[in-house]
Structures are given as structure tokens and as C-alpha cells.
Amino acid sequence: METTQHFRTQAASLDMPSLRQPLRRVRRLFELEVLLPRLAVFLGAILVAGPFVATIVRSIVVDSTDSISLQNFATLSIDPQFRAAVIDTLITGTGATILSCLFALCLAWIVARTDTPGREWFDTLNVVPFFLSPYVGAMSWIGLAAPNEGLLNHFISSFLFGPDDYFNIYSLWGVTWVLSLFYTPYVYLFLIGPMRTMDPALEDAARVHGAGFWSTARYVTAPLMMPALLSGALIVFVTSSGLFDVPLALASPRGIHTIPTQVFALVQYPADYGRAAAVGVLVMTVTVVFSMLQRGYMKGRSFATVSGKGYRPRIFRLGKWRVVAVAFELFYIGSGVVLPMLVLILVSLSQLWTGWPDLKQFTLSNYDEILFHNELAQRAIMNSVIVAVLGATIGVVLGFFQSHYLHRGKSRLKPLLDAVLSLPLGIPGIILGLGMLILLIRTPLYATLWIILIAYIARFFPLVMRSISAMLLSISPELEESARASGATWLQTMAAVLLPLIKPALVAGWLMLFVVFIRELGATVLLYAQGTETISVAMIALGERDFALVATLAVVQAVMLGTAFLLSQWTKHSFVED
């Protein structure tokens, strides 16, 4: 009886395909498998397009008349201040790119290809500046190299000779120097992989066929490293040019402006949003062109230099030169991490900073003030933690579903969407903040913590999307398909197969977002209001009164970032052991 029943229902369902088919199609739209990734991509597209469109519209609408014109662009083109800012940006951006590429090349070569003692430690230490805040870095270099007050200036003048304004950090050179220190890890991370995994036979083949050390470097090694180096260089140029923190701390006090600080000045009272938006449009255009250049360049040239088999790259015995290699490592890590942290700690322990630590005057009163009394600092720490934790969580969820759509979905629009969703990567924080401000200024979100959260996610979600994508690419879809074939639903497959497999990327992505959200300044500085200050904003506010309090808050922030760094290292190793 049961069998006949079964056959009958099956026959019935076969009878009426015309009625069932559309219904099924509609229902399929609401299945989680389809819905969640699409939703994530849709949200991402809005987050990208919203500020873009708002900025463009604002730049061509004339305030008083509501008519459309290119007047803002016309005024910009003859504005001498803007021209000066462009030149200064080019100087610092180019300088930082060249210096950080040089640093990164040397550091990566030392770590990957030489027998320098302690190179495993240096490998980890070289990327520490990546986790520190550039604003804090700039503040600490004020402590180190401000004329008359800097620790290094004091040191040189009292122990050696000459005046105590040996270094002047308040200059374009200062900006370039600090930018270089902080962007070196970006290039380093690009280079270290290819340097480590390059098929050594490629170099051996040159040696065997007659090329000496320098010819091999010139004709084989250098050209093979070029794609990674140029990619890193492009990214450093775009992001360092758009960084607000460092020029704000080091150039603005002397009346020198780069494009980001110029935008900030335009939005201060009396604000000229139209002209600021015009700058924003120009910067966005340049950024988009650069990221397209980078994509196009990499497409043709990402050489598969890895053979999978064979020996590790040849390790060069440096002999006496090992001293030079270690000295260079210590110079970089000293300038990027040790000296800045040291001076911040010294300043935070001092009653009054005079450029030299006075052991008798050491006190914890600054910490007492920041942690237990100063309302602004307490509020800022709270706000930063809330935004960072919430934002990182949302960002990872969003990034996971977006990369799932891009690498597991079947849409034909995938390449286009991938390019669109990656756009915010190079957009300067202050330009995106400006876009968000223009977009949301008339909504209830304005002046809340939410607008900051949205801006953060809009600027940084592509970061997680990219890193999860890289992981998804390395995991064969067959692993999920076999779970489905074994009878698991999509949700069960996600929970039992995919999520455990990409856990390292999820954790790394979360920690990365936490770090950038804790320290972000450019995207915040136009969006905060009384009550929604973050740590970085509070540091600017405190900086007007007391350098010691700034240093103390900076140490507190550095502790949070350092914890995230240690966690990322620890999870990386424990996952590898798994």
C-alpha cells in the first residue's frame, strides 16, 4: 500500500511541472545558501557606492543655487594652497615608497636568503610596525626628534656636540621618514613569500650557464621579484599619500599641508564641502586608476616561480657582513618599534617632559589620570573597544559571505563585483569619512557611534574579503560537495566543513580589523562628535594640552594593539600545529 501511495504522489508532482517550477524558483531565492551571500554582496556594494556617489554629487552641486556646475573643480585648479598640498603629497608619497621598498628589499633578503643569526626572530619583528598606529608613531617621533625637545637631539647635543635641533621631525622629511617606517612591512609582506618560495633552480640555472652573483641578481632574481615589489610600491604610494595621521602630527604644526590635511582644513569652520568633495573626487579617481593599474599589471606577470619540488633557496653565507645585516635589522626595528615605544613609556612616566628622562620624577599619575579620572580618555577607550569588537565581527561575517559569493557562487558578474568591492582598499580614510559625512549628515545616524562604525566597515571590509578569498581559493569545493553528497544541508556543511577549514583566515581577519579599527583616525576625524570620540581622536584633543597624557593614552592603545599582535602570532602557530 505504502509503495503505491509513494508512486502516486511522485506521479502527481511529475504531472504539474508548469505550476511548481516558478514557485520553486521563488522559494530558492529565500534559501539561506543563496540569500546570505547575495545580501552580503549587496550591502558591500552599497557601502562602496554610497560615499562615492554622495561625494561626486556634492562636488558638482553649487551650494546657493542647487544648480550643477564644475565650479568647484575650476577653483581648485587655480588654488595655490591645493597645488602646494599636491606637491607635498607627491614628495612624501614618493619618498615613503622609495624608502620603504629599499628597507623591505633589504629586510626580506636578510631574512629569507642569508644566514644572519636570529633571522626567525627578525621575521616576526619586521612586521610589528604594521600593527602599530601611525599617529602614535608620529607622536613618538616627536618625542625622539623634535627640535630642542627630542630625545635623540638631546642625546647628540649632550654627549657629542652641536645644537639640540639636529633632527627636525616637523618637516616633509619627518613625514616621509615616519611613513617609510610604517609602510615597510607592507612591501616586506609582499616580498617575503616570493623570496622564500622561488624555485632555486631558476637562479642555479643562471649560475651554471655562466652568470656570476651580480649578473644572476640583475638578470634573474631582480626581474622575478619585480611584480611583488611593484605591487607593494603601488599600494604604499596610494595609501601613504592618503594617510591623514602623520602629516597632521608632523606637517600641520608648521603650516605644511598634504591632500588629506587640506581636506580636513576645508571642512573646518567655515566649511567648504563643495570644494572638499571636489578634492575627494580627484583622489578617488586617482586611487581607482592606480588599483586598476596594479590589477592589470599583476594579471600578466604573476609568475609561477614555485616548482613545489626541490631545495630551499640558496642561503648566502654573509661571513663578516653578518654584522652589517644584524645592524640594519636593529636599525629598522629600533626606529620602527623599540625607540618609539621607549620614548612613549618614558614620557608617560614623567611629570613634565623636557626631552630627557628624570628618574627622580617618575610617576604613575598620568596612568591614574587617563584610566580613572579623565572622562574623555575613558569614554574614548570604551568607544574604540565597542566599535572595534562590533565592527570586526560584522566585517568578518560580511567578508565571509562576500568571498563565498565570489568563489563558490555561479554569477557571471563575479569579476566585476570583485573589482567593485575591492575599491575602498586604497581610498584614504579621510576621503571615505567625508563621503559618509555628506551621505549621512541629514540622517539620525549623524553624531552617533553608528556612523563611525559604518565608515570603518565601508573602508576596511575588502581587507577581510580578500584574505578569506585567498583561503577559499586554496580549499577545493569538492570538500563541501562531498559533505552535501553525504546528505548534509548547506548550513550543516558550513558548520562542519567550511568554517573549521577557514578558521585561521576568520581569526586573522578579525584581529586585523580589530587592529585597524582601534587605531583609525582619518575616517573618524570628520565623523566624531561630543561623546563619540575614539582613542585616536582623544589623543589629538589631549595633545593640545599635555604631551604626557597623549603618550600615556598611546601606551594604552599600543598595549591593545600589541595584544592583538601576540594573539595573531599565537593563533597562526597553533593553527599550523593543528
Added chain:
Amino acid sequence: MVNARTMTVDAARSEDSVKPFVRVSAIHKSFGSVVALQAVDFDVSLGSTVSLLGPSGCGKTTMLRSIAGLETPNAGRISIGNAVVFDSEQMINLPSERRQIGMVFQSYAVWPHMTVGENVGFPLKIRRTPTKEIKARVTEVLSLVGLAGYADRPSTNLSGGQQQRVALARAIVHEPRLVLFDEPLSNLDAKLREQMRTELKLLQNRLGFTAIYVTHDQEEALALSDSIIVMNHGRVEAMASPRVLFNNPPTPFVANFVGFDNLYDAKVESVGDRGDMTAFGRASPQPITVSVGGIILRCFWQGDTSLSRGMPVTLAFRSERVGLLHSKPGKSDSGSNQYEGTVEACIYLGKSQDCIVTIGALRLHAVGPGDAAIARGDRIVVSIDPKECIVFRRNTT
């Protein structure tokens, strides 16, 4: 006077042909506590092809890379032609680029950022050859390896076989007297491998360079070499011509490597009389019987020393030389060892079938014709020709 001059020329010529071109002596190399090469000695005469054959980890690639100067041995001496390129005592270690060699790498190592022509022309460019000459030479060599017209193509997106040809062209373009090959065919599929093997042999015959060839594939070594060096655990296990190695392997390890897949510990049961001296001036084989797995097997002892009853030996024979018969033939074929056994498993391979047969406690591999009706559980007669068996002395200590 005239006579004397021709004499010296002749003497020089004969000396030249006797004197080895590459001479490797007493090479030691260790990586930390792992010994990769110990006391390796061999010579390669001018214009010949020598293979270093052995399983992975036997040190053959390390040896080749030491000749190339890509690895520095701890001790020993290597000379190429008249030049000592490495001598640990005299502290000589010529860098790779000054050893004037060509080399084909296992991963091909074709530079992805250069065109095919730039890859091939590199050794000439480094030697500051005029551009015009480079171009002509590259064209010539590319057509020699079957890649005429490829000079301006990018070297990415080439197939494995094409990359292999580019690597080969690059290794011979500057006419080195010595070309080193590091498992050059191991990344190709079986069919292409056979084709490239033949082409390589023809090319070597035509250009006459001396070649040292590393491989773990015995067939490749047999096909390409004038002489084969079998390596095992960093030592030279045997050195002989392909035919000798294939038919009369000097050690059980070599025997196993060249296809003697039935290898047993056995014991000498009885020793027969050695016949007269043969025409070749060597002692003729001594008929003996050995016991293995409960059966007695007749075979010949080839060695010069004599064996005695009870001595431990190793017995080896090839599975494809084992006869499988359904019924016992007449007495006429009694020269052969015949046993009744049971077929335990049979794998059909088309042309042939691979069988495992048990005779009492003895388990052996046998290859039967593909069309024979053999099935699991069949009672079957196994025949083993005494002349197909090799016996090695075994030290019990």
C-alpha cells in the same frame, strides 16, 4: 722524423681517449648529521653518457650538483677536462659559472620573465657574444630541439615538453663539453618521456657532448647511457654497462633495481662440480642447489670463489622469466625447476597478467601471458630456469 711525429700524435690521441674527461674522487658530503655522499669515485670518458641511477635520497642529485658547483662537498676532488674544479686539500672550489658546463634541471628552470629566445640565448649573452651571433645560434639550436620559430614567444604557457626543450637548448647553446641532466624527464607523461628519450639520445650522438644523467628510472638509464653508476645510501653500489647491469647485476640491491623482483634469503644445499674452463678464460658457472621456503632449487653460481653447503645466499630471479603451466610437461624439459603451486591473486594487464603464486611457504611473483586462463585458486605448475637465477653470497654478520 716524420714517423716520430705521427707516433707522438697517435700516442697523444690514444692517451686522450683513455684519460677520463670527468674525474670524481673520494667525494664526501654531509648535511648536518645526514651523510649524503661517502667516498664516491668514478670517471666519465670524453663523449660518453653516464647515468647516476638510484632511489630517491641515494645522493645522485647531490653528486650531480657537486659537479655543477651548486653544492660544495666536504672532501674530495673533481676535475673536468684539464681543470680541477674542486679539491678540498688544495682549497680549490671553482664557482658554477666558471665550470663551463650546461645543465638541464628537473623543474626545467625556464625563466618566466624572458622569451624563449632570451632564455636560450642567456649563456651566450653572459659570455658577451655579439647580438647577431646570439640570434643566429639561438635559431639554430631551437630548430635542433624542434622549436623552430618559437624564439619570440613568451616562455610562460609552454607545455612541459616544450619547456623541457627550451631547457635543453639553453644547456647546449654555448657548446659546453659537459652537459648535466637532473631527472629531466621525470615531470613528463609516459608517452612524451619515451619520445624525448629518443630525441635526447640522437642529439647527444650528433653533438658529441659528454653527459652525466641523473635518474631513478632504470629504463631511462638503460636507454641513454654508455655506462650506469648505481648509487645507494650515498655510495657507488655498482658501475657497469647497461647490458651487464641488466643481465648480471653484481649485488642484490642492483638486481632488485633492474627488475629482479623475486628476491629471497636462501641456503646452499649442495655444490656440484665446476666444468672445464670456458673459451672466455673464465671459470664456468658452478651448478648448485639452494633451499628456500622449503623447496630445493637448482641454479648456477657465477662467482670465482667456491661455495660450500649451508652457506647463506640471496637468490634472485625475474617474475617475467617464471613459466606458468597448467599441467606438468614430459620429462624432456627436466632441466628446469618445476613446482606445483596455488594462484593467490592475478591482476590482468592486457598484454600480460601479474600473478602471485604460493608454493608451500614460498610466495613468488610471476608474469603470465595475457590470454592464458589463470584464476585465483587454480593449481598451477611453476617452472624456473636455473640459468635465469642469480645467486649472491650473503654475509650473516
